[in-house]
Amino acid sequence: MVKLDMVSKRYRTGSGDVAALEEVSMQVTEGEFIVVRGPSGSGKTTLLLVTGGMLRVSSGSVFVNGEDVYRLPEGQRARFRAENIGFVFQMFHLIPYLNVLENVLLPAGAGNRDRDRTVALELLERFRLSERASHKPSELSAGESQRTAIARAMFGRPRLILADEPTGNLDPENAEEVIKYLAEYHLEGGTVIVVTHGRVVDQYADRIMSLQNGRIVKEELR
Numbered sequence: 001m002v003k004l005d006m007v008s009k010r011y012r013t014g015s016g017d018v019a020a021l022e023e024v025s026m027q028v029t030e031g032e033f034i035v036v037r038g039p040s041g042s043g044k045t046t047l048l049l050v051t052g053g054m055l056r057v058s059s060g061s062v063f064v065n066g067e068d069v070y071r072l073p074e075g076q077r078a079r080f081r082a083e084n085i086g087f088v089f090q091m092f093h094l095i096p097y098l099n100v101l102e103n104v105l106l107p108a109g110a111g112n113r114d115r116d117r118t119v120a121l122e123l124l125e126r127f128r129l130s131e132r133a134s135h136k137p138s139e140l141s142a143g144e145s146q147r148t149a150i151a152r153a154m155f156g157r158p159r160l161i162l163a164d165e166p167t168g169n170l171d172p173e174n175a176e177e178v179i180k181y182l183a184e185y186h187l188e189g190g191t192v193i194v195v196t197h198g199r200v201v202d203q204y205a206d207r208i209m210s211l212q213n214g215r216i217v218k219e220e221l222r
């Protein structure tokens with residue numbers, strides 16, 4: 001499902017290169033639930049961005065569904081991403097001038113409008129957001145914002161969901177709820193990679209990977 005082969009990522013900065021990932025290799029099987037942990041700056045976000053086809057690697061290869069992601073031309077890569085990968089960002093990344101329903105519909109293509117709307121409304125219902133469908137992100141609580149972001153990531157039923165500290169800004173109850181949604185997605189066959197420091201997730205994880213200085217230093221099988 002996901003394969004990283006000797007992936008390194010260096011960021012260019014004014015004061016020299018920063019090595020964010022160093023020769024990381026890992027494989028994720030379809031349907032696995034992976035937790036990624038590690039100190040701040042260890043490369044967790046970089047790992048997700050690289051895996052999600054959003055940040056070109058400096059060296060090595062990334063395969064998702066057998067596709068060598070960074071060998072695809074830009075346009076094709078964007079389409080591949082939209083069809084296969086759902087991303088949940090730490091800071092929600094909702095579009096401020098679109099309401100909740102429109103944000104969830106964002107990944108929808110030029111397909112069947114009525115069906116897309118039905119699917120989106122069902123997701124809002126499931127995530128207790130129906131009452132907020134026409135509200136803008138600035139009118140939402142943190143928990144509602146994150147549930148909207150998750151609904152958006154799940155909209156197209158991608159095979160892979162990548163979530164970067166999706167509970168970072170939430171109180172324990174909302175955090176637990178978000179983790180449960182990810183766990184449900186996993187139970188329905190989805191592959192999930194989540195960066196989180198919380199412990200609630202441990203009961204669902206198939207594997208816990210620890211990053212340090214851009215390397216996987218520990219891998220716990222559950």
Ligand SMILES: Nc1ncnc2c1ncn2[C@@H]1O[C@H](COP(=O)(O)OP(=O)(O)OP(=O)(O)O)[C@@H](O)[C@H]1O
Nearest residue numbers: 011012013018020039040041042043044045046047
């Ligand atoms: N756009 C960038 N330009 C330069 N350096 C960057 C950039 N993004 C990240 N870095 C550096 O790369 C390293 C890894 O960053 P990354 O964001 O992946 O860490 P992280 O594990 O997600 O940290 P956190 O827990 O704080 O979110 C850090 O040293 C960071 O300073």
Ligand SMILES: [Mg+2]
Nearest residue numbers: 044045046164
């Ligand atoms: Mg991060």
